[in-house]
Every structure is written in structure tokens, then in C-alpha cells.
Amino acid sequence: MTTTESTSEFTQAEGRSHVRKIVGIWLVVAIIADYFVWFVYGPHMPPGAMTDQARGQQFDIKVISVLAIPVLLFLWTFGFYSIAKFRGGRDRPDGYYVKGNVKTQTAWYVITATLVLFLAGFGTYELIVPAGAGGGEGPSPIWTPSTPVKLVVQVIAQQWRFTYRWPQFGGMETTSINLPVNTQIQFDVTSIDVIHDFWAYQLGVKADANPDVNNVAYAKTLQLGRFTVRCDELCGIWHGAMYNYGNVVSQQQFYNWATQMQKQNATVTKLLPKFALTYTPSYTGAGGGYYPSGDPNGTTA
Amino acid sequence: MAIKTTSIAQGGDGGRAVAEEKKGFRLNVFTGLIVGVLGYLFGHWMGNAIAGGYQQVVGSGQNDVAILLGFIFGTIGWFLGLGILNYPIQKMAGIEPPAEKYEYEPGVMKYFRYTLDNKVVGIQYLFGMLFYFFTAGLLAMGIRTELLSPTNHIWGPATYLEIVGEHGTMMMMMMTSVVMGPFGNYLVPLMIGSKRVAFPRLEAAAFWFTPAAYIILLSALWQGGFQSGWTGYAPLSIQQGVGQDAYLFSFALLGFSMITSSINMTATIINYRAPGMRWSRLPMIAWGMITVAFTMLLSVPILIDGLYVMGLDRSVQTAMLYAGHGGSSFLWENLFWFFGHPEVYLLALPGFGLTMEILPVFARKPLFGYRTAVAGMVGVAVLSFFVWQHHLFQSGMNPDMRPLFMLTTELISIPTGFIYLVGLGTLWRARMRFDVPMLFMLAVFFNFLFGGITGVYVSDVPVNVTVHGSYFVMAHFHYTIMGQLIFAVMGAIYYYSPLYFGIKLNEKWGKIHFWTMFVSFNSTFLPLFVLGLLGMPRRVFEYAARLQHLNQWVTISSYVLGLSLTFFVITFVWQLAVTRPKSPLNPWQSRGLEWQVGYPIPPGNFDKIPVILSGPYEYGDPNALPVADLKPVEPSAVGVSSGGEI
Ligand code: HEM
Ligand SMILES: [Cu+2]
Ligand SMILES: [Cu+2]
Numbered sequence: 001m002t003t004t005e006s007t008s009e010f011t012q013a014e015g016r017s018h019v020r021k022i023v024g025i026w027l028v029v030a031i032i033a034d035y036f037v038w039f040v041y042g043p044h045m046p047p048g049a050m051t052d053q054a055r056g057q058q059f060d061i062k063v064i065s066v067l068a069i070p071v072l073l074f075l076w077t078f079g080f081y082s083i084a085k086f087r088g089g090r091d092r093p094d095g096y097y098v099k100g101n102v103k104t105q106t107a108w109y110v111i112t113a114t115l116v117l118f119l120a121g122f123g124t125y126e127l128i129v130p131a132g133a134g135g136g137e138g139p140s141p142i143w144t145p146s147t148p149v150k151l152v153v154q155v156i157a158q159q160w161r162f163t164y165r166w167p168q169f170g171g172m173e174t175t176s177i178n179l180p181v182n183t184q185i186q187f188d189v190t191s192i193d194v195i196h197d198f199w200a201y202q203l204g205v206k207a208d209a210n211p212d213v214n215n216v217a218y219a220k221t222l223q224l225g226r227f228t229v230r231c232d233e234l235c236g237i238w239h240g241a242m243y244n245y246g247n248v249v250s251q252q253q254f255y256n257w258a259t260q261m262q263k264q265n266a267t268v269t270k271l272l273p274k275f276a277l278t279y280t281p282s283y284t285g286a287g288g289g290y291y292p293s294g295d296p297n298g299t300t301a
Numbered sequence: 302m303a304i305k306t307t308s309i310a311q312g313g314d315g316g317r318a319v320a321e322e323k324k325g326f327r328l329n330v331f332t333g334l335i336v337g338v339l340g341y342l343f344g345h346w347m348g349n350a351i352a353g354g355y356q357q358v359v360g361s362g363q364n365d366v367a368i369l370l371g372f373i374f375g376t377i378g379w380f381l382g383l384g385i386l387n388y389p390i391q392k393m394a395g396i397e398p399p400a401e402k403y404e405y406e407p408g409v410m411k412y413f414r415y416t417l418d419n420k421v422v423g424i425q426y427l428f429g430m431l432f433y434f435f436t437a438g439l440l441a442m443g444i445r446t447e448l449l450s451p452t453n454h455i456w457g458p459a460t461y462l463e464i465v466g467e468h469g470t471m472m473m474m475m476m477t478s479v480v481m482g483p484f485g486n487y488l489v490p491l492m493i494g495s496k497r498v499a500f501p502r503l504e505a506a507a508f509w510f511t512p513a514a515y516i517i518l519l520s521a522l523w524q525g526g527f528q529s530g531w532t533g534y535a536p537l538s539i540q541q542g543v544g545q546d547a548y549l550f551s552f553a554l555l556g557f558s559m560i561t562s563s564i565n566m567t568a569t570i571i572n573y574r575a576p577g578m579r580w581s582r583l584p585m586i587a588w589g590m591i592t593v594a595f596t597m598l599l600s601v602p603i604l605i606d607g608l609y610v611m612g613l614d615r616s617v618q619t620a621m622l623y624a625g626h627g628g629s630s631f632l633w634e635n636l637f638w639f640f641g642h643p644e645v646y647l648l649a650l651p652g653f654g655l656t657m658e659i660l661p662v663f664a665r666k667p668l669f670g671y672r673t674a675v676a677g678m679v680g681v682a683v684l685s686f687f688v689w690q691h692h693l694f695q696s697g698m699n700p701d702m703r704p705l706f707m708l709t710t711e712l713i714s715i716p717t718g719f720i721y722l723v724g725l726g727t728l729w730r731a732r733m734r735f736d737v738p739m740l741f742m743l744a745v746f747f748n749f750l751f752g753g754i755t756g757v758y759v760s761d762v763p764v765n766v767t768v769h770g771s772y773f774v775m776a777h778f779h780y781t782i783m784g785q786l787i788f789a790v791m792g793a794i795y796y797y798s799p800l801y802f803g804i805k806l807n808e809k810w811g812k813i814h815f816w817t818m819f820v821s822f823n824s825t826f827l828p829l830f831v832l833g834l835l836g837m838p839r840r841v842f843e844y845a846a847r848l849q850h851l852n853q854w855v856t857i858s859s860y861v862l863g864l865s866l867t868f869f870v871i872t873f874v875w876q877l878a879v880t881r882p883k884s885p886l887n888p889w890q891s892r893g894l895e896w897q898v899g900y901p902i903p904p905g906n907f908d909k910i911p912v913i914l915s916g917p918y919e920y921g922d923p924n925a926l927p928v929a930d931l932k933p934v935e936p937s938a939v940g941v942s943s944g945g946e947i
Binding site for chain 2: 010015045046047053056060068071072078082086087089092093094095096097098100101104105108112116119120122123124126132133134136137138139189193204206207208210211212213216231233235236237238239240241280
């Protein structure tokens with residue numbers, strides 16, 4: 001590898017001056033950009049702070065952004081600087097003959113590897129501590145919330161709607177969803193036909209709804225407000241129309257709503273199959289009828 | 302390891318245009334179509350005869366066995382009608398096939414035939430791929446048109462999803478071959494100093510799989526389409542009508558195409574390098590091709606296996622992908638992504654191969670960190686097999702493995718970063734010439750940066766909770782594939798037109814094409830990151846009203862992108878067919894061996910096997926030897942008979 005200058009045209013001093021300029025420009029823009037990302041846009045970044053989990057995701061987006069944006073800006077600065085300065089033409093001689101540089105290459109390997117390993121470690125911490133970060137953790141999660149779960153909501157997806165069952169309220173089934181604030185919640189997500197996905201955007205919750213699988217996700221509500229529920233896995237024709245809205249309300253309001261629904265739905269609840277973690281769709285799959293699963297999993301409710 | 306590449310291995314006329322010695326009438330595309338249709342009818346009849354009771358809906362004629370057998374026999378018929386099976390059948394029957402006889406064939410008819418000339422196959426691929434790309438691109442315009450309004454529908458939900466599925470599947474299966482087909486097949490033998498490819502029959506057959514796959518995939522539209530998207534998740538894909546059979550069969554056909562062309566590519570690069578073409582001198586395109594070929598060889602069989610299982614579930618009603626009957630919907634997700642993730646990298650690697658090949662020519666500098674570049678490509682190829690579950694972070698499958706897959710996924714950024722180091726190092730104190738190909742290569746780096754950096758977001762599991770399945774992911778992979786691969790291919794078309802067609806495409810038109818494409822591409826796909834972050838899922842025909850303005854912006858931009866590409870097609874075809882602006886020999890002053898043989902490239906590439914004297918990227922070294930001795934007196938006399946030395 002050649003590290004020395006091959007022609008007098010390309011002096012070391014000139015090279016250093018290029019480096020200084022590139023690094024100088026980069027530092028200025030990177031610091032400004034990071035300031036804006038963290039302090040100005042940061043607090044408004046998705047998905048908001050309605051739950052512990054959403055807040056964690058927002059924090060992760062911020063952290064990755066303040067690391068990634070300087071990387072992006074470094075490459076831009078270098079690239080645009082080169083385009084501006086290192087120009088040639090048909091009648092001009094060739095460029096600087098250099099095929100490698102041990103120092104630069106080593107520095108690059110070390111810096112990228114450090115960044116990447118840091119991000120992997122950081123991501124793992126941010127996944128485990130907030131109990132799976134709001135993502136689906138399968139039937140037997142190992143990263144559970146530090147405070148006990150107060151409310152269990154079963155989300156049953158089918159073509160093309162979500163319904164919710166509430167084991168703590170007599171196993172009633174509702175078509176709308178309300179949640180109490182300041183509460184540790186467990187979502188049990190399942191499907192009775194194809195794969196769907198329960199995405200409660202502002203809650204920072206996303207879990208695939210698979211037939212015959214109970215996919216558990218946790219969230220702790222922190223703020224009042226409305227949230228959107230969308231299906232996030234292609235499930236057939238009306239996938240695009242498979243959404244509804246829910247609210248995080250005060251604990252008293254929630255209790256009132258739930259007990260009232262329980263009373264109102266009592267006659268229907270009697271006809272439903274017993275609450276179970278998974279269900280098998282009725283023989284035709286039509287009309288949304290379903291039965292307790294024949295799967296041993298399904299009887300452990 | 303020293304592989305002897307003697308002149309005997311290189312001899313013969315195997316790589317040349319071969320007429321299977323039949324004067325007058327010769328098999329071609331039309332005979333292929335006729336026999337193919339007959340084969341389809343036979344297969345369909347047979348399927349109904351043997352499995353009439355398996356109809357999805359009794360009396361509907363929707364019998365998956367019949368459709369699949371129709372496709373199978375149709376494809377066999379297509380191959381028979383093209384004459385591809387003559388050689389193996391004759392061999393099996395113990396008849397010695399007629400000797401391959403070189404015959405230069407003027408005119409365009411040779412492009413509509415099964416031919417063993419790797420340069421003809423390259424051109425067939427080039428036009429085939431452009432055709433497939435534009436078909437799928439047109440479908441994309443259909444998608445964007447629907448999304449102009451959140452509530453007014455142009456297509457309705459079923460048609461919309463059919464278009465989405467056709468677009469995604471067409472792009473993801475065809476574009477795997479957009480570099481290996483037109484550039485790998487054509488250029489690799491030239492670049493490594495070989496007169497031929499290792500397996501010309503496999504190479505040619507690989508191409509002829511693609512029109513069959515194209516027709517069958519599109520035929521789904523006449524059968525009610527398939528609404529499962531290119532990922533074909535079961536049980537949705539089991540529930541679908543017979544359009545899904547077209548999906549699975551065409552995807553599998555293209556899988557066979559990838560395998561056959563990879564076998565040829567690997568064998569050619571390993572065994573047919575000229576004396577002196579050491580691994581350390583191998584051009585970047587060849588490195589791109591060999592890493593891709595290995596990745597294909599190891600991942601595509603898994604796809605075919607998965608599709609086979611899907612075909613069984615659909616046709617003879619097994620229940621392997623179907624929960625509750627002993628199967629599991631996770632099985633398909635695993636099989637699919639075990640192929641699917643390596644696939645996304647086998648879309649990226651060839652683009653990088655092209656870029657790193659072309660960049661030094663216009664930077665007028667050696668490639669910076671050749672070994673780093675190779676390590677980057679090999680590293681990406683190897684790691685790509687260990688990350689597939691990052692597509693399934695929220696699926697509920699193996700949730701405890703998420704930290705591992707997060708780690709492996711993020712590790713891929715290291716070898717990917719190598720390629721950026723190589724790019725930056727090559728630009729450092731260069732004497733850049735901003736011809737059209739160079740603009741495209743610079744854009745490759747610019748665009749892929751967004752793809753790579755957002756890759757770090759999607760691979761962080763907590764962030765993935767927010768962005769998975771949203772337009773953010775959609776933007777991520779369009780930046781990597783459209784922004785990187787397609788830009789590289791466009792640049793390569795401008796770059797290699799003088800070599801392929803003897804014409805130099807108009808610089809001004811090229812710049813108009815480049816700038817409109819570059820600006821409209823970014824203006825189409827950057828807002829999609831925002832849409833995803835704001836909560837818009839993929840593959841929906843309805844979305845929140847507050848997202849309408851952004852969506853309209855994207856749609857308008859995509860029309861401009863479409864116009865820009867149309868402009869390219871018109872100017873390209875115009876110059877190719879009508880004006881033919883003559884190019885000087887080697888207009889870019891490239892050192893590449895492929896540029897040293899003159900135009901038109903002689904049928905056997907080289908009169909004599911050249912002896913490689915130095916690497917291809919020695920720009921800026923006044924003392925550099927020419928890249929090869931094209932008229933060696935006697936290879937062994939020069940003392941470099943051990944061409945394959947590592
Ligand atoms: C730095 C490198 C990259 C990283 C870390 C990365 C990471 C990821 C991750 C984690 C996902 C899953 C997102 C989700 O669905 O939740 C994903 C999706 C995807 N990536 Fe990448 N990626 C990288 C580069 C690439 C490249 C080079 C390509 C293709 C040329 C690519 C194509 C895709 C595609 C096609 C999908 C989505 C497929 C689908 O759901 O339909 N990515 N990527
Ligand atoms: Cu859905
Ligand atoms: Cu992937």
C-alpha cells in the first residue's frame with residue numbers, strides 16, 4: 001500500500017488542509033443538526049409519550065438520530081467537498097495514486113464497529129427493561145413488567161376487524177377499546193383466521209395476531225388521549241379498512257365503562273366460548289364465529 | 302491453490318453462437334409459445350382429470366391442481382419449443398448431438414432464439430429486464446394513483462391489492478437478475494480474459510425461464526390476482542384464489558433461473574480466469590457476481606422449497622402452513638425470510654459491484670482499499686444468512702432471539718460501511734469527470750446512505766415496534782433497491798453502451814434523465830419515511846385524512862419519476878435504433894480488459910487467451926503496466942501460467 005505522496009502535485013500539507021476543512025465544516029453542521037434533533041424535534045418525535053413503551057421508542061429514535069445524523073453529515077460533507085474540489089477533465093492528468101491508507105482504514109473499522117456494537121447493546125437494554133418495548137413477545141414472554149399487570153385485554157383479530165375480550169370483566173367481548181391511565185396493561189393478541197397485526201400507534205404497541213398463537217405485549221399507560229388501532233400485516237381485501245380508535249381515560253371512567261359494557265353485553269357473553277388464549281374459527285370461517293381451540297395451549301386460560 | 306487455466310480449457314467454440322445445425326427453419330420464441338400453450342392445455346386437462354374433486358369451490362373450475370399442472374407442462378412445452386431440451390434429450394437417448402458450429406448471424410432474429418453466445422444472452426437479458434422493470438413500474442403508478450385520495454377509490458380494495466402484489470413480486474423476483482443477466486453474463490468472461498462461459502446452456506436456459514415467469518405472473522390478473530403481496534404470508538396465501546398459484550409458480554421458476562445462472566457464474570469465475578488474473582486483480586463486477594452467485598445458490602433452494610410446500614397446501618390440501626391442523630403459519634415466514642433477507646442483499650451487492658467498477662474510471666484513481674471492498678462484499682454475503690428474523694421481530698416467534706438478530710443485523714452495517722470507505726477513499730483527491738455514468742454512481746452512494754442509515758433504525762427492536770410494517774420500511778428498501786441497484790444499472794447502461802452497441806448516448810439527454818430521475822426519486826421516497834413515522838401502514842388503500850397532502854406530493858413526484866424513466870426509454874431506443882451516435886473506442890479511457898478488445902467484440906472475445914499483467918484500476922500511476930497482453934507469444938513463456946493463484 002502506498003501511503004506516501006507519489007507526485008509533488010499532491011503534497012501532504014495540502015492533504016492536511018483538506019482534512020481540516022472537511023472536519024471543520026462537518027463539526028459545525030453536525031452540532032447544529034444534533035441540537036435541533038434532540039431539543040427541537042425530539043420531544044415531538046413519534047410515537048409520542050402516551051405509554052412507557054411509546055416514550056422508550058421515542059427515546060430510541062432520538063438516540064439513534066443523534067448518532068446517525070453526524071454519520072450522514074460526515075459523508076455528505078466529504079462527498080460534496082470532493083465534488084467541489086477534486087475535479088478533473090479529459091485534458092487533465094489523473095488523480096492521486098493511492099490504494100489504501102492503514103491509519104484511515106483502521107480508524108474507520110474501529111469507529112464503525114464501536115458505533116454498531118454500542119447500538120446493539122443499547123437496543124438490547126431498551127428492549128429488555130421496558131418489558132419488550134411494546135412489541136409482541138410470543139406466548140411466554142421472559143421480559144415482563146416490574147410492576148404487576150393490572151389489566152388484561154385480549155385482542156382478537158379476524159378478517160377484517162378487531163374485537164376485545166376482557167377476562168377480568170366476565171370474559172365479555174367489545175368492539176371498542178378504552179384503557180385506564182397509569183395502569184400496567186397486558187395485551188393478549190391472537191387471530192382466528194390469517195395473520196393480522198395489532199398496532200396501537202400512540203401506545204407504542206405492535207404485535208402480530210397469528211392463528212393459534214397468543215402473542216403477548218405490555219404497555220403502561222401514562223397520558224390520557226385517543227389512540228389509533230390499525231392492522232399492520234396484510235390480511236386480504238379489506239386490510240386497509242381494518243382500523244378503529246380507542247381512548248386512554250381515567251381509571252374511574254374506565255371502570256364505569258367496563259362494568260356498564262359487562263352488564264349490557266351479558267346476554268351475548270353467555271353465548272361466547274369460554275375465555276381462552278387462542279381459538280379455532282368455526283368450520284366455515286364465515287361470520288366470525290369461533291370456538292375454544294383444540295390446541296392444548298388454548299385451555300390454559 | 303493454483304488452478305491451471307490452460308488454453309485447452311478455453312478452446313473450442315463452446316461460447317460462440319451456435320446453430321444446432323438446422324438450415325432453414327429454426328426453433329424460436331414463437332415455436333416456444335405454441336408448444337408452451339399446448340403444454341398448458343394438456344396439463345390443465347390432466348389436472349382436472351385426476352383431481353377434479355379438489356376444486357376449491359365445487360363447479361367453479363378453480364382447481365389448483367389443474368392450474369399448477371398446466372403451468373408445469375406449459376413451461377416444459379416452452380422449453381421444448383425453444384429447443385432448450387434437445388441437447389439433454391439427445392444425450393440421454395445416447396445420440397451424439399450435432400457438433401456446435403460457429404456461425405455469425407446478423408440481424409435481430411438471434412435475440413429471439415435459444416443461443417449459446419453469452420453476449421447474445423446478455424442483450425436478451427438487458428431488454429428483458431428493462432421490459433419487466435417497466436411493466437412493474439407502470440403498476441407502481443397504479444398504486445400511487447389510488448393513494449391520491451384517502452377515501453376516493455380508483456381501483457377498489459381488491460384490484461388495488463392485486464396491483465400491489467404484482468408490482469412487488471415482479472420487482473423482487475426479476476430485479477435479482479438485473480445485473481447478473483445483462484452485465485454478468487456479458488462482461489465477466491471479457492473481464493477475466495476468457496473466450497467463453499463455463500456452462501453456456503445453463504446460462505441461456507436461465508434467461509428463458511424469465512419470460513415464462515413473467516407471463517405466468519401477469520396471468521394472475523386474469524384469474525383474480527393474489528392479494529398476499531410479494532411476501533405471500535400463509536394462511537392468507539392458502540386462502541386466496543388460483544392467482545396465488547401463478548405467484549408461487551412464477552417465483553419458483555425465477556428461482557430456478559437464479560440457480561442456473563449462479564452455477565454458471567461461479568464456475569466461470571473460478572475456472573476460466575486467464576493467466577495472471579489473480580483473485581487480487583479480479584474486477585469488482587466479478588466479485589459482485591461471485592458473492593451474489595454463492596448467496597443465490599444457498600438461499601434460493603429454501604424459497605423453492607417453501608413455495609413447493611405452499612403449492613401442496615393449496616392444491617392437494619396438505620396443512621403444513623396452516624395453524625390448527627398440525628401446521629404453522631410461522632413455517633412459511635421462516636422459509637420465506639431465510640431466502641428473503643439474503644435476497645435483499647443479493648439485490649444490493651451487484652449494484653455495489655457496478656459502482657466500484659465504474660467509480661475509479663471517472664475518479665481517475667485506483668480503487669481505494671481493494672481488499673476492504675472485497676471483505677465488504679464477502680462480509681455482507683455471509684452475514685446476510687444470519688439476520689432473517691429481523692423481519693419477524695413483532696411476529697411473536699422466538700421473541701427471546703431478538704437481541705441476537707438485532708446484533709447480527711446491525712453488524713451488517715460494518716461491511717456495508719467498508720464500501721463507503723472505499724467510495725470516499727476513491728473520491729479523495731481524485732480528478733473526477735462528471736460524465737453521466739459518474740453522476741449515477743455518485744447518486745448510488747447518496748441514495749444508499751438513506752437506505753443504510755434507516756436500516757439501523759428498523760433493526761433497533763424498540764424503534765421497529767413503531768416502524769415495522771409501515772411506509773418507513775417501504776421507503777427503507779426502496780432507497781436500497783431503487784436508489785442503489787436501479788441507479789447503478791442505469792449508470793452502467795450509459796457506461797457500457799459504447800461496448801455493447803458501439804454508440805455513445807447523448808450527454809445532454811443523459812443529464813436530463815439523470816437529474817429528473819434523481820430529484821423525483823428522492824422527492825418520491827423521502828416523504829415516505831415521514832408517512833411511516835406518522836403511522837401509515839403499508840399496502841392500504843385507505844389512510845388517515847391528515848396524511849393526504851404528503852401522499853399527493855409523493856404521487857405527483859412518482860409521476861415525474863415515471864416520466865423521467867420514459868424519457869430514458871425513448872432516448873435510448875431512438876439512439877439505438879435510429880440515430881446510432883457512433884462512439885470512439887473506449888470513450889471513457891477505462892483500463893478494464895473488457896474495453897481493450899475493440900468494437901464489435903470478436904465472437905470469441907480474444908484471439909488468444911490474454912495474459913493479465915496488472916490490476917484494472919491503476920489510474921494515476923504513470924508506470925503501470927497495461928492491464929493485459931492481448932497477443933502473448935506463448936503463455937507459459939511469460940511464466941504466469943498459474944492464473945488462479947490467490
Ligand atoms: C445497513 C444495512 C441494512 C439493515 C441494517 C437493514 C435492516 C432491515 C430490517 C431490520 C428490516 C425489517 C423491517 C421490518 O419489516 O420491520 C428490513 C426490511 C427490508 N430491507 Fe433492509 N436493511 C439493510 C439494508 C438493506 C438492503 C441493502 C436492502 C436491499 C437491497 C434491504 C431491503 C429490505 C427490504 C426489501 C425490506 C422489507 C421487506 C418487506 O417487508 O417487504 N435492506 N431491513
Ligand atoms: Cu390487515
Ligand atoms: Cu432483512
